[in-house]
Amino acid sequence: MENEELTLERRIRAIEDRLEIYNLVAGHPPSADTGNASYAESVFTADAVFDRGPDLSGAAGNKAIGANLQSAGHRAAIAGGLAHFTSLPHVTINGDTAVVVSYLQILTPKKSGEPVEVPNHGGSRGYHIHRVVTNRWDLIRTPAGWKIKRRTLRLIDGSEPARDILRGALPAA
Amino acid sequence: MENEELTLERRIRAIEDRLEIYNLVAGHPPSADTGNASYAESVFTADAVFDRGPDLSGAAGNKAIGANLQSAGHRAAIAGGLAHFTSLPHVTINGDTAVVVSYLQILTPKKSGEPVEVPNHGGSRGYHIHRVVTNRWDLIRTPAGWKIKRRTLRLIDGSEPARDILRGALPAA
Amino acid sequence: MENEELTLERRIRAIEDRLEIYNLVAGHPPSADTGNASYAESVFTADAVFDRGPDLSGAAGNKAIGANLQSAGHRAAIAGGLAHFTSLPHVTINGDTAVVVSYLQILTPKKSGEPVEVPNHGGSRGYHIHRVVTNRWDLIRTPAGWKIKRRTLRLIDGSEPARDILRGALPAA
Numbered sequence: 318m319e320n321e322e323l324t325l326e327r328r329i330r331a332i333e334d335r336l337e338i339y340n341l342v343a344g345h346p347p348s349a350d351t352g353n354a355s356y357a358e359s360v361f362t363a364d365a366v367f368d369r370g371p372d373l374s375g376a377a378g379n380k381a382i383g384a385n386l387q388s389a390g391h392r393a394a395i396a397g398g399l400a401h402f403t404s405l406p407h408v409t410i411n412g413d414t415a416v417v418v419s420y421l422q423i424l425t426p427k428k429s430g431e432p433v434e435v436p437n438h439g440g441s442r443g444y445h446i447h448r449v450v451t452n453r454w455d456l457i458r459t460p461a462g463w464k465i466k467r468r469t470l471r472l473i474d475g476s477e478p479a480r481d482i483l484r485g486a487l488p489a490a
Numbered sequence: 491m492e493n494e495e496l497t498l499e500r501r502i503r504a505i506e507d508r509l510e511i512y513n514l515v516a517g518h519p520p521s522a523d524t525g526n527a528s529y530a531e532s533v534f535t536a537d538a539v540f541d542r543g544p545d546l547s548g549a550a551g552n553k554a555i556g557a558n559l560q561s562a563g564h565r566a567a568i569a570g571g572l573a574h575f576t577s578l579p580h581v582t583i584n585g586d587t588a589v590v591v592s593y594l595q596i597l598t599p600k601k602s603g604e605p606v607e608v609p610n611h612g613g614s615r616g617y618h619i620h621r622v623v624t625n626r627w628d629l630i631r632t633p634a635g636w637k638i639k640r641r642t643l644r645l646i647d648g649s650e651p652a653r654d655i656l657r658g659a660l661p662a663a
Numbered sequence: 664m665e666n667e668e669l670t671l672e673r674r675i676r677a678i679e680d681r682l683e684i685y686n687l688v689a690g691h692p693p694s695a696d697t698g699n700a701s702y703a704e705s706v707f708t709a710d711a712v713f714d715r716g717p718d719l720s721g722a723a724g725n726k727a728i729g730a731n732l733q734s735a736g737h738r739a740a741i742a743g744g745l746a747h748f749t750s751l752p753h754v755t756i757n758g759d760t761a762v763v764v765s766y767l768q769i770l771t772p773k774k775s776g777e778p779v780e781v782p783n784h785g786g787s788r789g790y791h792i793h794r795v796v797t798n799r800w801d802l803i804r805t806p807a808g809w810k811i812k813r814r815t816l817r818l819i820d821g822s823e824p825a826r827d828i829l830r831g832a833l834p835a836a
Contacts, residue, residue: 321668322494328675329501335682336508343580347591347656350646356660372785390783397781398648400622402593403578405749407689418693420748422770422790424595424622425781426647435570435598435620437563439545444595444619446790447781449746449770473696474772475744483693487702495667502674509681516753520764520829523819529833571821573795575766576751597768597795599820608743608771608793610736612718617768617792 331410337463338408338415338456346401352391354383361465362457368469370478400424407486415463417454418486421470423447449473451482504583510636511581511588511629519574525564527556534638535630541642543651573597580659588636590627591659596620622646624655677756683809684754684761684802692747698737700729707811708803714815716824746770753832761809763800764832769793795819797828
């Protein structure tokens with residue numbers, strides 16, 4: 318019976334891990350779109366790597382990753398209206414590490430163009446989808462919960478690196 | 491042992507709460523895009539508030555919220571093609587209440603412009619992203635399941651109210 | 664006590680089903696956007712039906728569904744940059760079958776137009792939302808896990824078929 322109990326407990330813990338990871342992924346857009354540096358510091362490890370690909374600046378270490386959210390450039394993006402929009406992520410947990418693969422859209426309100434009217438939903442010039450990226454999160458379990466050890470983004474532009482990220486969600490062929 | 495049992499049961503119930511809430515959030519776009527008033531009535535509390543911000547009409551009470559989905563304006567929006575598209579939500583459960591923070595896109599097919607062809611995926615003029623909003627759901631546990639006591643939307647346009655919603659997903663700084 | 668145990672076990676299994684189904688849905692975009700035929704073969708049943716609506720080719724059987732991902736047309740779409748982007752799905756499990764209703768966007772980078780600059784996020788011509796579809800997944804439990812027996816897509820263009828799919832997520836009125 319005790320073994321049964323242990324087994325059930327282990328299964329429940331695996332489920333709780335999964336749900337904690339969902340909230341970790343879902344917490345990212347609110348922190349990015351409000352420039353919350355202290356939240357970012359708390360969810361990345363001290364030696365974490367944030368890699369946005371060859372065209373955009375990255376950061377190493379949770380302090381630097383948080384500081385990026387308070388840079389003049391990032392503040393200007395927020396002031397213009399910034400929305401990080403996340404898909405349902407694919408999650409693979411392996412003991413004390415996990416790999417998450419997700420898609421992310423970065424949207425901003427259009428600054429020009431003719432407004433479109435939709436009944437019962439007002440008028441709007443619409444939104445510009447600035448970037449669509451694939452997203453790999455390498456996570457690690459710590460005494461303070463699941464944290465991000467590495468977050469890697471690659472732009473979907475037809476080139477291979479974005480697809481390499483996606484392959485991490487699927488069993489090796 | 492009985493305590494163990496109870497503890498496991500409580501953990502399982504917390505997980506079931508979370509999954510029920512995910513389905514509550516995922517059920518909203520299908521109901522909005524088909525104008526299903528009786529579904530809306532069943533998931534909002536009798537005294538619920540639906541607040542779409544200063545520029546769009548809101549509603550108070552589950553009957554009025556449902557009726558809005560059958561207004562002439564909303565029916566016209568549906569007839570033009572209406573898609574509510576939801577991100578992965580962030581969920582915080584606290585006993586018998588819960589706070590959900592999510593992003594929502596409202597899309598419609600473009601009515602003008604040149605069609606674009608994508609191999610193996612036909613031709614299309616594309617879609618207009620009419621609104622991108624942040625979304626706070628204040629939920630309450632009832633004998634008939636989790637229900638919505640208040641749903642608050644704010645347009646992402648660079649102004650503060652949309653960010654105030656997002657802060658509800660993150661620990662106070 | 665043994666009954667209690669059984670009940671808890673059954674509840675845990677229902678939760679694990681749900682999470683397995685989330686990963687099944689989240690695994691689809693990575694497989695579609697990399698053209699991974701063997702993955703598709705492994706998640707569809709031998710007699711599965713893939714129905715993309717009257718305007719696009721479908722396929723019957725897991726082999727044919729996989730082969731479609733390696734067609735010249737699909738490869739060309741991938742080479743141009745292809746992103747399948749999924750919303751939070753609504754899941755209803757009923758014993759050994761399940762119905763999932765979700766929304767899906769199909770995006771590609773714009774090939775023309777003026778680039779827009781967003782501070783701290785580089786320049787981009789933006790993305791074209793080629794299709795927004797409603798998506799019904801009829802799933803079945805097998806000894807090798809949950810598999811797709813039928814996947815039905817309908818374009819959101821204001822017509823009834825897309826709404827018929829959505830109604831599958833809501834209780835009958």
